[in-house]
Amino acid sequence: MPEPQPTAFASRPSLARRGADPKQERSARTRLRVLVGAAELFTERGFRQTSVKDVADRVEMTKGAVYFHYPTKEALAVAIVEEHYARWPKLLGDVTDERLGPMDTVARMLERAAEAFQDDVIVQAGARLQIERPHIDAELPTPYVDWIALLESLLTSALEAGELRPDVTPDKAARALVSAFFGSQHVSDVLSRRADVVSRWQELGTLLFRAIRAE
């Protein structure tokens, strides 16, 4: 299969990949600790109901120490959303390494993403912050468009490989998958705090793949 277009997910910095200098590493670890504490609180309570003081208490640091790394609560939100998006190029790399066909790559990407929405607090907090974006006074990346572009690229490969039903077009199928995936994890969030994202997505994804994949 053709390589997925590298432009589909804009490359974004990930904390995990920062410098090797011991002092820098310690600083990166502290930043990550703050970020995870903030992500837990944003996921549990939302952006507005969380203060920087709450974050400091959660990670057992002073407010000043938190402010040293993130000057505002908005900066914390932006960093979490960026970290959320940094997950996907990494996931794409992992799944590409499995050398599946294009349709199986799409299915695997979404399956792994469902696992991340169920288990990874950075991913959960990023999704909640995106939902709350009208309440956050900061520029956040436009959601959904990178995922739609990535899946459209993979589904175009699937079309070329004869893996799509003849009446399915990559752009429409990509939008359908992303919309359905988003809805699935959101309804799971509201009704069961994302405890069942994986099984809920499996139910919905199975139906969609049946309708998209060539028989």
Added chain:
Amino acid sequence: MPEPQPTAFASRPSLARRGADPKQERSARTRLRVLVGAAELFTERGFRQTSVKDVADRVEMTKGAVYFHYPTKEALAVAIVEEHYARWPKLLGDVTDERLGPMDTVARMLERAAEAFQDDVIVQAGARLQIERPHIDAELPTPYVDWIALLESLLTSALEAGELRPDVTPDKAARALVSAFFGSQHVSDVLSRRADVVSRWQELGTLLFRAIRAE
């Protein structure tokens, strides 16, 4: 087909159905005017970014007159969400009158709901307020569960009528449809302010019905 279970949509009061007394009618019209003005603002800006003063200005009334009908901004939000939910039993009645088979009833309900999400500001505002529910200090009904119950009931009739694929179960298909519908209208909201809910749902719904309906 069996009648849809009347419990699926809890009966909720609708302003349109209030008393026949001229004074009561005038009061109901005024309440509706306030509600539509508030719904426009909540849809455009969200709950937090809208004040009761903004609502009063929008409908060209005094703040006192708005407060006379709705004592708090939260009361406005609750009334809009109730009015949103009052749409669905009415829609179910209309669609039931078309006397379609159960699967076609499901499809028609969702098609008509997509039209409402695209064109009806009360429906749009209700959906946005449900998304913003963690920011609203009032009890709102749990979203999704009534729709899931209604579709499960209709899909059970479809199963009995032999209209479902043998491996499809009504509960899973109902959750899948509701999750996908919600995702579709939400992604449309974020990317194009709901201008294309109907066509986006048509794309996604077509795929799902292909996977659910017996061949």
